[in-house]
Amino acid sequence: MGRSPCCDENGLKKGPWTPEEDQILVDYIDKHGHGSWRALPKLAGLNRCGKSCRLRWTNYLRPDIKRGKFSEEEEQTILHLHSILGNKWSAIATHLSGRTDNEIKNFWNTHLKKKLIQMGYDPMTHKPRTDLFANLPNIIALANLLQHHPLEDHAVRLQVQAAQLAKIQYLQFLFQSSNNYNPTQPTPSSNTQHYNNNNNINLGDLGAFNLTNFVKENSTPSLNLSNIENQTLFSNENNSCSQLLHNNQDNTQQVPFNFQTHLNNNINEISDNINCHNFNFDQENNSTSSPLNITNILPSPHSSSHLPPLAEISISNNQGDSSSNSTNNGADQGSSSYWPELFFEEHFMHDIS
DNA sequence: AACCAAGTCAACCGCTTACTA
DNA sequence: TTAGTAAGCGGTTGACTTGGT
Numbered sequence: 001m002g003r004s005p006c007c008d009e010n011g012l013k014k015g016p017w018t019p020e021e022d023q024i025l026v027d028y029i030d031k032h033g034h035g036s037w038r039a040l041p042k043l044a045g046l047n048r049c050g051k052s053c054r055l056r057w058t059n060y061l062r063p064d065i066k067r068g069k070f071s072e073e074e075e076q077t078i079l080h081l082h083s084i085l086g087n088k089w090s091a092i093a094t095h096l097s098g099r100t101d102n103e104i105k106n107f108w109n110t111h112l113k114k115k116l117i118q119m120g121y122d123p124m125t126h127k128p129r130t131d132l133f134a135n136l137p138n139i140i141a142l143a144n145l146l147q148h149h150p151l152e153d154h155a156v157r158l159q160v161q162a163a164q165l166a167k168i169q170y171l172q173f174l175f176q177s178s179n180n181y182n183p184t185q186p187t188p189s190s191n192t193q194h195y196n197n198n199n200n201i202n203l204g205d206l207g208a209f210n211l212t213n214f215v216k217e218n219s220t221p222s223l224n225l226s227n228i229e230n231q232t233l234f235s236n237e238n239n240s241c242s243q244l245l246h247n248n249q250d251n252t253q254q255v256p257f258n259f260q261t262h263l264n265n266n267i268n269e270i271s272d273n274i275n276c277h278n279f280n281f282d283q284e285n286n287s288t289s290s291p292l293n294i295t296n297i298l299p300s301p302h303s304s305s306h307l308p309p310l311a312e313i314s315i316s317n318n319q320g321d322s323s324s325n326s327t328n329n330g331a332d333q334g335s336s337s338y339w340p341e342l343f344f345e346e347h348f349m350h351d352i353s
Numbered sequence: 354a355a356c357c358a359a360g361t362c363a364a365c366c367g368c369t370t371a372c373t374a
Numbered sequence: 375t376t377a378g379t380a381a382g383c384g385g386t387t388g389a390c391t392t393g394g395t
Binding site: 014015016017051052055056059060102103106107109110 | 360361362363364365366
């Protein structure tokens with residue numbers, strides 16, 4: 001497959017278009033249609049490459065282009081379509097008359113993606129983020145709370161805290177997996193596979209596990225984990241943990257179509273879900289009171305493919321939001337990107353297993 | 354008023370795909 | 375079947391704008 005010659009090889013103009021150039025292009029296409037884009041610039045008398053002309057026309061000069069702010073309805077449509085199609089901007093654009101793929105892409109990158117991240121959702125999978133980095137703000141906040149403590153204590157406490165948050169998230173992951181698993185209903189896209197593989201736990205199996213008690217009782221003396229719990233498990237905004245516990249009915253846990261309203265309305269439902277399952281972790285015996293041997297449902301420490309990636313997007317650079325994510329389900333990533341070894345070495349894991 | 358950082362968006366780059374000879 | 379061309383597409387860049395200090 002050959003590639004088109006680069007447009008600047010012949011000293012053709014690049015950069016922003018002038019109103020005069022726009023007018024020439026519009027006039028020509030009005031009269032003759034665009035025909036061959038490659039031939040158009042010469043025929044129209046423009047010192048531009050055909051590619052540049054095509055982009056200028058399709059992204060800006062086309063008469064049917066709608067300009068201005070995206071409406072709420074358009075925003076919801078983009079979110080919905082993106083959850084299905086991923087970064088297929090042109091496909092999304094076909095459902096929004098008058099909007100170009102470029103415009104939608106820009107709107108996504110500058111508004112919607114940030115919105116999802118702020119709400120604790122992974123903008124690529126539209127799922128609640130399960131990585132530790134999603135809780136970084138909480139950790140930083142905790143660090144601030146500890147500012148009055150001696151520095152050496154500070155570092156140690158932060159490490160302890162990070163490990164505890166990881167524990168909490170792992171438990172939430174188990175809980176989440178138990179709600180997700182449905183062997184008769186495959187996940188709609190490859191993006192979601194690693195969330196559902198082999199975690200065939202059901203709530204009955206974990207039925208006696210009290211997550212909130214666990215959080216409280218495992219708190220270090222120096223940290224008020226009740227506050228963290230309130231912030232991360234039950235607060236309404238910018239919070240990944242509460243969304244982790246959100247019992248989404250369609251088993252996909254994707255950001256719903258009208259996600260904002262949905263999240264706002266369902267915080268009580270989240271709490272209810274936790275309470276109604278009546279978890280009760282038997283700390284003294286270091287085991288669940290369920291007859292199930294939990295070892296059977298825990299992934300092997302060396303079998304990280306059972307676990308969600310720690311950070312699918314949060315630690316990536318700009319390139320990380322590329323569409324390649326849509327074809328990368330994370331399963332082939334190195335194990336280093338999954339739950340850290342130290343987590344499995346924690347006595348907590350030994351306690352459970 | 355000047356500076357800086359963050360946000361926005363038009364345009365470009367380069368890869369992929371479809372088509373054709 | 376192969377290679378060349380054109381067009382489509384998504385990621386990235388950089389100029390410009392805006393808001394804060």
